[in-house]
Amino acid sequence: MAGKIIADQIQSSTAGTLDTKYVVDGSAKAWVSFDNASTATIEESLNISNIVDFAAGETQVNLTNNMTNANYCIPASAGRTTSGGSPGAQWIYGPASSRWQHETMANGGSYMDADNNYSAALGDLA
């Protein structure tokens, strides 16, 4: 592609030098923000092909560019709902190189739908 820069290091004028592998390895390879409180909708994303609304609080996130295997990091969170519900634990279930399942629980322990759900993938692409 035009405009490609090949470099092993980036140097700041004040903060020293950083290997570009830190940037490549440390950046999210996929992320998604979705609303699951009404009709499931993807708000914004990178490297996501679709979501599958399985049930209350259970959503599968499917990738376009697979990860190299299932051993990658998936930080997840959810925002307070407009109806006043407060999400508690966020669970990640059954990750594979092509997907993960984002589960949102209420503080009481039951599955709940939240307006704003966020998850991402940190690791290596296939």
Add this chain to the structure above:
Amino acid sequence: MNTPEFKGTHLFERLLWAKENLEPVQSDYRVVFESDVDSPASILVADPNWMAAAKQGGILPPVWVYWLLAADEAHPDFKKHTRGYLLHDTQPIGPLTEEQAIEYLIYKDVPRHVWENYNKGNKPNLIICNKSQLPKTREWRNAWSISDEVVSGNIETVQSIEYQETEGLDLTEMFSEELNRSKVYA
């Protein structure tokens, strides 16, 4: 805007180009399917950036690439993908209509046993509908199922999408010789 010549370019780089240059497309289509009798109906929602890339053409790999990678991952000795190059080096597919793109997603991410036999039971276990046809609230979400009323209004749509002649999505491309030789799904 024309798509750059992307064959051999890492798929992730192609997706970054698409996100920067294409307007997201929020599809009103929803794929509703029942993968087993004990679970509520699942609803597949296309990603807006992905849909824009699918309609643009020249970005996404053919769907059989995902099938081969899934077969690799299902192998007991799987450690990591060694054929990721298929995502990047296979000739990208051409532009799809929104309907063809939804069909592609069905083949990519709906369980095979669902779409292969969607119309062989007492009622279809997969339909494509408009999001306005879904319940307006999440009440009783874990009891949702495909109703006979919805089915009667949409089954022809499913059939027409599955069998229509396509320009961008070539079924012979999806079920490629390479896939047949590998007998992944034999």
